[in-house]
Amino acid sequence: EPEVTQTPSHQVTQMGQEVILRCVPISNHLYFYWYRQILGQKVEFLVSFYNNEISEKSEIFDDQFSVERPDGSNFTLKIRSTKLEDSAMYFCASRPGTGGIVGYFGAGTRLSVL
Amino acid sequence: QQQVKQSPQSLIVQKGGISIINCAYENTAFDYFPWYQQFPGKGPALLIAIRPDVSEKKEGRFTISFNKSAKQFSLHIMDSQPGDSATYFCAASKTSGSRLTFGEGTQLTVNP
Secondary structure, eight states: OOOOEEEOSEEEEOTTOOEEEEEEOOTTOOEEEEEEEOTTSOEEEEEEEETTEEEEEOTTOOTTEEEEOOSSSOEEEEESSOOGGGOEEEEEEEEOSTTOOOOEEOOOEEEEEO | OOOEEEEOSEEEEETTSOEEEEEEEOOTTOOBEEEEEEOTTSOOEEEEEEOTTOSEEEETTEEEEEETTTTEEEEEESSOOGGGOEEEEEEEBSSTTSOOEEOOOEEEEEEO
């Protein structure tokens, strides 16, 4: 079964610190996504990424957030200066080319901002 | 207008029973309606999906019923098994690859 891998599973950080969440999407997939789920709330879309650029972002994805595909296998989400309200479970997902669907999400990284 | 509302929040069903989870959407531009299943410690995984040109789609024990005029869709799990115990999310998007708008999630427990 194909798998989206996320590391770390849990990240604790102090408010104002930078964090980088890492994802290894399914091999040969071309579209990449970040979603988040604040405890007790819905899963929310953050950003989609294709061909080395952001294809869509939500109103949540402000200047504090950035994404990058630094090499052929990793996809990262950086939060430049974390806030308490950034505490959430962050999910990565990927899909194949045009017409493909998002079949799997990663297990998530739980970010705790203290 | 982007919301997807899901109910119930939690559901307890006996083994062999039918589990029914309902979702309603507002945005008529939505054209793709997937259901995801999530087990503890795992990410959501696509279970079944439907487009609004059909009213029902069945895959094994899982069926999506779709009512375009009411802007509602539901997941039916027939002959529910303890292994079906998980959190189920409905979602909607404008295309199969565009951003997903999720429902609140339903925690299903199937008692043996």
